[in-house]
Amino acid sequence: MNEQIYIGMAKMQIEAGDVQNALTILTSALKQYPDSAQLHLERGRIYRTLGNNEAALFDLKKAAELNPQLINISTLAKLD
Numbered sequence: 001m002n003e004q005i006y007i008g009m010a011k012m013q014i015e016a017g018d019v020q021n022a023l024t025i026l027t028s029a030l031k032q033y034p035d036s037a038q039l040h041l042e043r044g045r046i047y048r049t050l051g052n053n054e055a056a057l058f059d060l061k062k063a064a065e066l067n068p069q070l071i072n073i074s075t076l077a078k079l080d
Helices: 003-015 019-032 037-049 053-066 073-079
Strands: none
Touching: 003 019, 003 037, 019 037, 037 053
């Protein structure tokens, strides 16, 4: 599977109301693709939705480090 398939699967889980399973899917995907800015971004969004700002900040900073064009710096400032 590629990153986009994992992201699609996670989004389907979110739409079905299973945010925890979406988080599990993305965490699993990151084991296979640890340098994926997009996976870190998506998982960071989920953590932010769940109110886990520390984990969200970690993932969003990692996404920004891997691909600075993905992250708006004001998003990070809100979590810091």
